[in-house]
Amino acid sequence: MATMGNSTNIFWHECPVSKVDRQKLLNQQGCIVWITGLSGSGKSTLACSLGRQLHCRGKLSYVLDGDNLRHGLNKNLGFTPEDRTENIRRVGEVAKLFADAGLICIASLISPYRKDRDSCRALLPEKFIEVFLNMPLELCEGRDPKGLYKLARAGKIKGFTGIDDPYETPLNCEIEIRQEDGNCPTPNEMAGQVVSYLEDKGYLEA
């Protein structure tokens, strides 16, 4: 190695870089945490809290936010059924790359159709953690953080999930987050539930 000493040169030959090597470097296991749920269910909030809790433990995660990606990688996609599917497919493929890089990749998308979520799961079936943010429509609509439900009810947005387009409830999700006794868990509590799962399954060490 031109710029390094002999001892490094020897070490070099024992230093092939695989997913396992990256995971050892990070002391964690790459995976995809796929957060699905209605608009306003708290996906971005959970993703953010989860990222912070993991960072506080020295773990490297990265959030792929459906809305944000539409400004970059997916900016050439609209909201036709084909484009929605392609949107989710690309996020799934990128999430797989991040997991391969050793990161805990947190994908946050409504992803209303079972078929699309299952296609992403199939990309990395043994490392795919589907988190269903199971909040009642009334709660989400009451929050309406982006004012989208109001527009959908007024007919100004067509094909809005939960209003005039279906949300297909996960059948096989790893984690379900819901209200308890009518109370919504806090963002920290929701993130804690995911962190506990990751810890139990051994993702937080190499």
Added chain:
Amino acid sequence: MATMGNSTNIFWHECPVSKVDRQKLLNQQGCIVWITGLSGSGKSTLACSLGRQLHCRGKLSYVLDGDNLRHGLNKNLGFTPEDRTENIRRVGEVAKLFADAGLICIASLISPYRKDRDSCRALLPEKFIEVFLNMPLELCEGRDPKGLYKLARAGKIKGFTGIDDPYETPLNCEIEIRQEDGNCPTPNEMAGQVVSYLEDKGYLEA
């Protein structure tokens, strides 16, 4: 935080996760190392060597290989001019995400057109390191590791870079790797040249 003690709970509030936080965790700075050059110039070899040298120093990198991505993220793209441009655009967008995650992202693509490379540079101009693998066509064609030059010369592949489609030499690349006195640098020497650059520019610490 449901699953953690109070001290962590306090730390939590001082723990927003930004690019800077991830860089501190990794003790490096996210960036894009964009390797461009003719088919057979040694891009994948350099990418691999560079990844290994960085890993040996405890640095986290990830290789985005143009060919590999065509099996995943870009599998719905062909080789028309529009599809080639879209191929490179997507790789650029994904590389930007990896750099934002704090990784040294090594992108390895022929990327023959200046316009396409400059579009990727524009996504993250201050952290884009263009590496031009400047090897003579005769050398690359002599290697012909995939037998593609032979097919192109026989007219069985159309629009092959260097044969019947142009390779536009970078005008403003950060690193140029070339033969010295007719000798090709070894993969380790090439990677060492890039590592030295990264070190000089401060990318290998937070």
